[in-house]
Amino acid sequence: MIITTAMEFTKIKKIFLAIVAILGLQTPILAQDTRPHVVFLAGEEEYAAHWTLPKIAYDLETRFNIKATVIHSWRSGVNDYDMPGEIEIPEYEKIENLEIIKDADLLVMHIRFRIPPPEQLKIFQDYFDSGKPAIAFRTTSHGMWAADQKGWFVPFFGGHYKGHMPNSEGTTTLVPAEQLDHPILRGVPKKNSMNDVMGIYVTAPLNDTATPLMMGKTGLEGPAQPVTWTNEYQKGQKIFYTSLGGLESFVDPGFINMTYNAVFWALDREVPEHGVLGMKDLSFYEEGAPFEKYGFGALDPNPFERPEADLELENAKVLDAEFQPADIPTPPKADIPKKAIVLFDGKDLSKWRHWDLSADPVAMLPDARAVSPSPEFNGPRWKIVDGTVEARPGYGSLLTKAEYGNYKLHLDFLIPKEPDYVPEHYKGSGGIYLDGRYEIKIMDSYGKEPSKISNGSVFNQIAPISNPSKPVNTWQSMDIEYRQNKGQKPNITVTLNGTKIHDNVKVVNRSSFAIREDETLFMSTEEEGSRIYNMNSDNWATEIEFKTIGVGGDLLTNAPKDMPWNENSKGLMLDEGRLVFRNRPGYEGYQMVQREGMPPLNDGLWHHVALSGEDGKITIYLDGKQIKQFDNNGSASLGGHVLRIGQGADIFQLGASKLPEPFKGETFDGEIKRVRFFKNALSASEVSNLHQGEELSKKSLALDWKADVTQKQKNIKKGPIRLQSDLSKIRYANIWLQPLEE
Numbered sequence: 005m006i007i008t009t010a011m012e013f014t015k016i017k018k019i020f021l022a023i024v025a026i027l028g029l030q031t032p033i034l035a036q037d038t039r040p041h042v043v044f045l046a047g048e049e050e051y052a053a054h055w056t057l058p059k060i061a062y063d064l065e066t067r068f069n070i071k072a073t074v075i076h077s078w079r080s081g082v083n084d085y086d087m088p089g090e091i092e093i094p095e096y097e098k099i100e101n102l103e104i105i106k107d108a109d110l111l112v113m114h115i116r117f118r119i120p121p122p123e124q125l126k127i128f129q130d131y132f133d134s135g136k137p138a139i140a141f142r143t144t145s146h147g148m149w150a151a152d153q154k155g156w157f158v159p160f161f162g163g164h165y166k167g168h169m170p171n172s173e174g175t176t177t178l179v180p181a182e183q184l185d186h187p188i189l190r191g192v193p194k195k196n197s198m199n200d201v202m203g204i205y206v207t208a209p210l211n212d213t214a215t216p217l218m219m220g221k222t223g224l225e226g227p228a229q230p231v232t233w234t235n236e237y238q239k240g241q242k243i244f245y246t247s248l249g250g251l252e253s254f255v256d257p258g259f260i261n262m263t264y265n266a267v268f269w270a271l272d273r274e275v276p277e278h279g280v281l282g283m284k285d286l287s288f289y290e291e292g293a294p295f296e297k298y299g300f301g302a303l304d305p306n307p308f309e310r311p312e313a314d315l316e317l318e319n320a321k322v323l324d325a326e327f328q329p330a331d332i333p334t335p336p337k338a339d340i341p342k343k344a345i346v347l348f349d350g351k352d353l354s355k356w357r358h359w360d361l362s363a364d365p366v367a368m369l370p371d372a373r374a375v376s377p378s379p380e381f382n383g384p385r386w387k388i389v390d391g392t393v394e395a396r397p398g399y400g401s402l403l404t405k406a407e408y409g410n411y412k413l414h415l416d417f418l419i420p421k422e423p424d425y426v427p428e429h430y431k432g433s434g435g436i437y438l439d440g441r442y443e444i445k446i447m448d449s450y451g452k453e454p455s456k457i458s459n460g461s462v463f464n465q466i467a468p469i470s471n472p473s474k475p476v477n478t479w480q481s482m483d484i485e486y487r488q489n490k491g492q493k494p495n496i497t498v499t500l501n502g503t504k505i506h507d508n509v510k511v512v513n514r515s516s517f518a519i520r521e522d523e524t525l526f527m528s529t530e531e532e533g534s535r536i537y538n539m540n541s542d543n544w545a546t547e548i549e550f551k552t553i554g555v556g557g558d559l560l561t562n563a564p565k566d567m568p569w570n571e572n573s574k575g576l577m578l579d580e581g582r583l584v585f586r587n588r589p590g591y592e593g594y595q596m597v598q599r600e601g602m603p604p605l606n607d608g609l610w611h612h613v614a615l616s617g618e619d620g621k622i623t624i625y626l627d628g629k630q631i632k633q634f635d636n637n638g639s640a641s642l643g644g645h646v647l648r649i650g651q652g653a654d655i656f657q658l659g660a661s662k663l664p665e666p667f668k669g670e671t672f673d674g675e676i677k678r679v680r681f682f683k684n685a686l687s688a689s690e691v692s693n694l695h696q697g698e699e700l701s702k703k704s705l706a707l708d709w710k711a712d713v714t715q716k717q718k719n720i721k722k723g724p725i726r727l728q729s730d731l732s733k734i735r736y737a738n739i740w741l742q743p744l745e746e
Contacts, residue, residue, distance in 0.1 A: 047077030141249030162214030162235030191279025552674020
């Protein structure tokens, strides 16, 4: 029986004693309940914890000799997405019956944005300080709402919440080879497509006290993230967390088996060979959900009568995987040129530091409602092994302390042997980010056709012209010549294993999860931006030539220099390839320019956009044709505004959180070739002539900006080099670079 509250237990006890007294019987000594006491705390409304946790509690108590208590925490009248200033959020909201966890042998939590008072935070603290075990699901990583409690999760559970990948692309989970024998993973698929409507959480970097049991990927882009791990807050303490745990997870047999295994593990019970639920094969994955079809855990071993040979092959590869790693050969001897800068010689990592997606310089803007701060790591966290440095998935990446420009980079690398259950498009996955922004992919591509995601590719942009990749567990060499001037896109030459696979290719777009670019292409003075380039006035026009294959970004903006976007700000941007006009703060200020059915503009072709302001209207032209007209709202009396090319206003606030220091607006992801600003409005015929390459009178020009002007200045662009940790424990050796001659 599940006792929902301590009060209910007291009432039952009083009724029992009263019955004994009425019958004139001697009062017996109540038999002591020796079952382990597991307390479940359900406190989130997004992923149905108030439904899933009681189901687990009931089943554990009914079938597995466990005493289960469920505590429900509700946020009365406040939505998790409400922001301060939009609704009055109470300072505290008490969790009823939380004191029950003092007597728990195991605490299982699924909470989100709770606001308990200090005395209840102390109850949590005392529980974890006691060394007792704990299990937590998904949103517990951002379980507390108060600004000073955002990091509450980190020391106890050993990981983070920074944001999450797109929900539409789902999650693929993979067990690291060294964790195949962990008791929590018995009878659990070592590769699984879980939560097909939820992207992975960005949880790295793990604390050194944490050990990843599963890594996850959403799609192909972005570094893998730990999705399941154990942690020791106190030495020897058993703490388990998974960022899975949506409703879709709780109808997945493998996930349920893992959850039950974690309960047994935390209570020091022996986990059976095929897990608590005895998952011996994968046949029940074909259709239906355990809740409805099998009565939550009563799993039919082969309901669809699949051929035994098929089951044996699939089970051996995914469910009962075995793996014998290969011995790593000695790296090649270094042949370092004179005057080269040695970045790693096999002995120390003094030229490198730790880096993760939210570390400075940032590669992603965090979910400000929920983000947990990363601890400061004193140095790089990858390990030196036998004269090599080994990637450490889940713990962050390496970034050079110094910045470099126009260089030849050399490194040797080895992709280790990996289990058969790892999908081909994930094997050997790692990367080298030049300038922290342009990824040269490392991948096990031996014997395959070159592609935009294969070994040596400019990842997801440019395929190598050939594929000289070697087999796994073999040392390979890579030489990269990198040239970039400020305001320009880089040119890259790559030689893999002695064969040139890219020859001075121009890279137009940043790679996914690149360091945010914060150098504007052009920014006017405040006097010019408020008077000459005033887009709220009448009688002006501007034209922009651009191309991209990326999501885009801001093309041209007029906004305050040192303040947030305001009611008088205006701009034109590309959002996921679609042209958007912005004329107010917030999402309500985003107005689609292209009509439904028009193709996106991130097609790698040059496009011409013109805006003309006249008679209180702004007319927008695309490739010489009028497509939209908007009212020109806003005051013509500006102060402190600047015109920016390829960049928006600074970001001062994320969600409900004001930033201690503003982020620079990220620059346009693509190329902008030319921007002109005219002192007068343009007619449709004049815009058409401009699109066809004709010139207008220079007297009408207020600005004529060309990208190639910057090129002639020969200002070398410098940035850090990043070794990206992804899924594979890639080994690196002999890393050095040489400055290139002009």
